[in-house]
Amino acid sequence: MNNYQAEDITVLEGLEAVRKRPGMYIGSTSERGLHHLVWEVIDNSIDEALAGYCNKIYVNLLPDNIVEIIDNGRGIPTGIHPKYGKSALEVVMTVLHAGGKFENDNYKVSGGLHGVGASVVNALSEWTEVTVKRDEKLYFQRFERGIPCGILEVIGVSEGTGTAFKFKADHEIFETLIYSFSILETRFKELAYLNRGLNIIFTDSRKEENKVSDLKFDGGILDYIKEIEQGQTPIMSTPVFMSGNVDNVDVEIAMTYNITQKETIYSFVNNINTPEGGTHVSGFRTALTRVINDVAKTQGLLKEKDGKLQGGDIREGLTAIISVKVAQPQFEGQTKTKLGNSEVTGITSKVSGDFLKMFLEDNPEETRKLVEKVLNSKRAREAAQRARELVLRKSALDVGSLPGKLADCSSKKPEECEVYIVEGESAGGSAKQGRDRSFQAILPLRGKIINVEKSGLHRALENTEIRSMITAFGTGIGDNFNGEKLRYGKIIIMTDADVDGAHIRTLILTFLYRYMVELVQNGNIFIAQPPLYKVSSGKSSVYAYSEKQLKEATSNLDRENKRYTLQRYKGLGEMNPEQLWSTTMNPDSRTLLQVSIDDARQADLLFDKLMGDKVEPRREFIEENATYVKNLDV
Ligand code: 0RA
Numbered sequence: 001m002n003n004y005q006a007e008d009i010t011v012l013e014g015l016e017a018v019r020k021r022p023g024m025y026i027g028s029t030s031e032r033g034l035h036h037l038v039w040e041v042i043d044n045s046i047d048e049a050l051a052g053y054c055n056k057i058y059v060n061l062l063p064d065n066i067v068e069i070i071d072n073g074r075g076i077p078t079g080i081h082p083k084y085g086k087s088a089l090e091v092v093m094t095v096l097h098a099g100g101k102f103e104n105d106n107y108k109v110s111g112g113l114h115g116v117g118a119s120v121v122n123a124l125s126e127w128t129e130v131t132v133k134r135d136e137k138l139y140f141q142r143f144e145r146g147i148p149c150g151i152l153e154v155i156g157v158s159e160g161t162g163t164a165f166k167f168k169a170d171h172e173i174f175e176t177l178i179y180s181f182s183i184l185e186t187r188f189k190e191l192a193y194l195n196r197g198l199n200i201i202f203t204d205s206r207k208e209e210n211k212v213s214d215l216k217f218d219g220g221i222l223d224y225i226k227e228i229e230q231g232q233t234p235i236m237s238t239p240v241f242m243s244g245n246v247d248n249v250d251v252e253i254a255m256t257y258n259i260t261q262k263e264t265i266y267s268f269v270n271n272i273n274t275p276e277g278g279t280h281v282s283g284f285r286t287a288l289t290r291v292i293n294d295v296a297k298t299q300g301l302l303k304e305k306d307g308k309l310q311g312g313d314i315r316e317g318l319t320a321i322i323s324v325k326v327a328q329p330q331f332e333g334q335t336k337t338k339l340g341n342s343e344v345t346g347i348t349s350k351v352s353g354d355f356l357k358m359f360l361e362d363n364p365e366e367t368r369k370l371v372e373k374v375l376n377s378k379r380a381r382e383a384a385q386r387a388r389e390l391v392l393r394k395s396a397l398d399v400g401s402l403p404g405k406l407a408d409c410s411s412k413k414p415e416e417c418e419v420y421i422v423e424g425e426s427a428g429g430s431a432k433q434g435r436d437r438s439f440q441a442i443l444p445l446r447g448k449i450i451n452v453e454k455s456g457l458h459r460a461l462e463n464t465e466i467r468s469m470i471t472a473f474g475t476g477i478g479d480n481f482n483g484e485k486l487r488y489g490k491i492i493i494m495t496d497a498d499v500d501g502a503h504i505r506t507l508i509l510t511f512l513y514r515y516m517v518e519l520v521q522n523g524n525i526f527i528a529q530p531p532l533y534k535v536s537s538g539k540s541s542v543y544a545y546s547e548k549q550l551k552e553a554t555s556n557l558d559r560e561n562k563r564y565t566l567q568r569y570k571g572l573g574e575m576n577p578e579q580l581w582s583t584t585m586n587p588d589s590r591t592l593l594q595v596s597i598d599d600a601r602q603a604d605l606l607f608d609k610l611m612g613d614k615v616e617p618r619r620e621f622i623e624e625n626a627t628y629v630k631n632l633d634v
Contacts, residue, residue: 007083007084007085011094012147014119014123015119015123015145017096019123019124022124025124026124029173030174030176031175031176031178031183033174034169034176034178035180035183037067037125037167037169041067041069041118041121041165041167042057042188042191044117044118044163045057045071045073045163046195049198050325053073053161054071054072054074054162054198055197055198056071057071057198057200058070058201058202058203059184059188059201059203061184061202061203062205062206063206065168065169065177065178066166066167067168069165069166072161075139075161075163076089076092076163077134078135078152086151089141092117092119093119093130093141093146093148094143094147095119121165122143122167123145123146124146124170124174125143125146125169126144126145126168126171126172127142127143127144127168128143128167128168130142130163130164130165131163131166132163133158133163134158134161136157137157137158139152141153181204185202185213186602188200188202188215189213189215190224192216193217193220193221193227194221194271195220195271196218197217198216199214199216201213201215202214202215220252220254221241221254221321222239222241224254224266225239225254225255225319225321228264228319228321229256229319231609231617232258233259234256235257235259235369235370235373236257236366236369236370240254240255240256240355241253242254242255242355243351244350244354249327249343249344249347250325250326252322253320253321253322253323254320254321255319255320255321256319257317257373259373261316261317261377261380261456264318265284265318266320267281267339268321268324269323269324269329269339270324270325271323272337273337274331274337274338275337276334276335276337277339278338278339279340279341279343280322280339281339281348282345283349284320286349287348287356288311288315288318288352289309289310290353291353291357292309292356292360292374295357295360296309296367296371296374299364299367306375306378309371313374313381314377316374317373317377322348324348328341402471402472403468405428406419406442406468407441408441409438410438411439414487414489417439417440417487417488418441418489418490419441419472419488420440420492420494420585421443421445421469421494421508422442422443422445422494422495422572423444423445423494423495423500423572424445424572425446427571428444428445429444430572430573430575430580431494431572431577431580433577434579435581435585436585441488443468443469449463449465449466449504449511452507452514453510453514453608453611453612454612454613460515473486473516473519477515477516478515481515481518483518483519486519488524491512491519492526493505493525493526494527494584496571496572496573497530497571498570505527506610513597513603514607520597525594526592526594527592527593528592529545529584529591529593530545530569530572530575530580531545531584532550532569533550533553533569534569535566536564536565537557537563537565538562543583572584
C-alpha cells in the first residue's frame with residue numbers, strides 16, 4: 001500500500017466518524033445543528049474577510065433545502081497538496097481539521113464547536129458542490145456524503161477570485177432540513193455589525209417571492225450599539241467608539257449610557273459571543289472604574305464624603321459592546337463562552353483606559369453628567385438597600401414563613417415537587433382540589449402582578465403577589481439568589497387561555513427573567529397547556545388543545561355524521577377539579593411547555609421593548625407582528 005492509499009483510508013475513516021457521531025462535531029442533529037452547518041461555512045468566508053481579502057458574502061437559501069454561500073475571498077487553493085497527492089481543495093473538503101488554512105493565520109476561530117470546518121459540513125451533506133475562481137480559472141468539484149464524485153476540474157475561465165459553497169444537508173442525519181430565516185438573519189446581521197464594512201447579502205428564494213436582507217454597516221459596532229439603544233433615553237450625547245491593537249490583539253469597544261439601572265455588555269471574541277464574559281470584559285470594567293474615579297477627582301466632582309465610586313454604581317445604565325480578535329483564544333467557563341487569555345485583560349484595559357481618560361478630559365460636560373449619574377446610582381442603591389432591609393424585616397422574606405395562600409405539597413424533595421402559579425382564586429380552588437397533594441403545590445395569584453420592568457426592585461418587593469412567589473420558591477432574588485434553596489423542581493405557570501391570561505403570564509415571566517434568571521436557564525420554568533375546547537358526542541368527549549386538534553376532532557365527527565356539542569373554555573375556572581387534573585395537571589397526560597432562553601440577548605431586547613417604558617418601539621413591534629396573531633379573543 002503506498003502512502004496516498006493509506007491517506008485515503010484515513011480520510012474515509014474520518015468522514016465515517018463524523019457521520020456516526022455528528023453531535024460531537026456540530027452539537028446536535030436538531031434545527032440547531034442544521035444551522036451550525038451554515039455557521040461553519042460562513043466562518044471560512046469571514047476568515048477571508050478578517051485577513052483582508054473578502055468584502056462581500058452572498059448567502060442564498062434555495063428551494064429543496066439547499067444553501068449556497070459565495071464569497072469574493074482568495075478562493076480555496078487548488079494546487080496539489082504534497083502530502084496527500086491531491087488538490088488542496090479536496091484536502092480541505094475531506095480531511096478533518098485540515099481547517100482550511102495551512103499557514104498560521106491571523107485570528108482563526110477556535111474552541112467550542114466553532115471552526116470544525118468545511119469537511120464536517122461536507123460529510124454531513126447529501127451532496128456538496130464547490131466552485132472556485134482563482135488564477136483566471138473556474139474550478140469545480142462535487143462530493144456526495146463527503147466522498148468526491150471526481151477530481152477537481154477546470155470548467156471554464158474566471159475574473160477575480162472567490163469561493164462558492166453549495167450544499168444540501170443529509171436527511172439521513174438531520175431531524176429537520178428547514179432553515180429559519182430569522183435565526184440566520186440575526187446571526188448574519190451580528191456578523192455584519194462585528195465586521196465593519198463587510199457586505200452580507202442574504203436571500204431567501206425558497207418561495208416564489210424572494211426575501212432579501214442586504215447587510216452592511218460602515219459604523220460597525222457603533223451602528224450596533226445605536227440599534228440596541230433605539231428604545232432608550234441616553235445620558236451621553238452620542239455613543240463613543242474606541243479601538244486599538246496591542247501585541248496582535250485587536251480591541252474594539254462601543255459604549256454609551258442610558259437612564260435605566262441596567263448594565264448591558266455584549267462581548268465577542270473572534271466574532272463569537274461570550275455571554276460569560278472573561279478577560280476582555282474585566283479589562284474594560286477595571287479601566288472604566290479607574291478612569292472615572294481619577295477624572296472625577298481631578299475635576300473636583302467628588303467630595304471627600306462621597307468616597308470612592310464603586311464599579312457597580314459606575315456600570316448602572318451602561319451599554320457596551322466589546323469585540324476582540326485574538327490569535328489563540330482560550331475559552332473557559334461552564335459553556336466554554338468565557339475568554340481566559342490573561343494577556344487580554346491588560347490590553348483591553350490599556351486601550352479603553354487611554355481613550356476614556358482623553359475623552360473625559362476633553363468633554364467636561366459629558367463627564368459631569370456621568371459622575372452625577374453615578375452619584376445618583378450610589379444614593380439610590382443605598383436608599384434601596386435601606387428600604388429593602390425594611391421590607392425584608394417587615395415581611396420576613398425568608399423560608400421560615402410561607403405565604404398564606406400557598407397550598408403546599410407534602411413532599412419536601414424539590415426534585416419531585418412542583419408548584420402551580422394559578423391565575424385567580426376560583427381556578428386556584430379547582431387546582432387545589434384536583435391536584436395530587438403529595439407533590440403538587442398551588443399558589444393562587446390575585447389579579448395582575450406588578451410589571452417589574454417598569455417598577456424597579458423596591459416597588460416590586462412591596463407587591464404581595466411577587467412576595468408570595470419569592471417566599472414560596474425559597475431562593476431569594478437578584479444578588480441574593482440561591483438556586484440550591486429552590487423548593488420546587490418545576491414552577492408551572494397556569495393562566496387562562498385568553499389575552500388577560502397571556503398578559504399575566506408575560507408579567508410573571510418578566511419577573512422571573514429579571515430577578516431569577518437562573519431558574520429560566522436551568523429549565524425550572526414551565527407553562528401549563530389547558531385545553532381550549534371540549535368536543536362532546538353522546539357519552540364520549542375529547543379535549544382539543546389547539547385549533548388544529550379541534551379541526552381534527554370535529555371533522556371526524558362530521559364525516560361520520562354525528563351530533564356533537566362544542567364547549568369553548570375561556571377560563572380555567574370553567575373546569576371542575578377532575579377536568580383540570582386530567583387535562584392539565586396529571587403528569588401522565590398533560591403537556592407542559594418548558595421555557596428556555598435560546599438567545600438571552602434577544603430575550604433581553606424583547607423584554608425591554610415589550611415591557612419597558614418607551615411606547616414607540618412597542619408600537620413598532622406590534623405593527624410588525626400583528627399579522628401573526630390569530631387567536632385574539634374579542
Ligand atoms: C485555505 C487557504 C486559503 C484560503 C482558504 C482555504 C479559503 C477557504 C474558504 C472557504 C470558503 N471560502 C473560502 N475562502 C478561502 C488561503 C489562500 C491563499 O493563500 O491564497
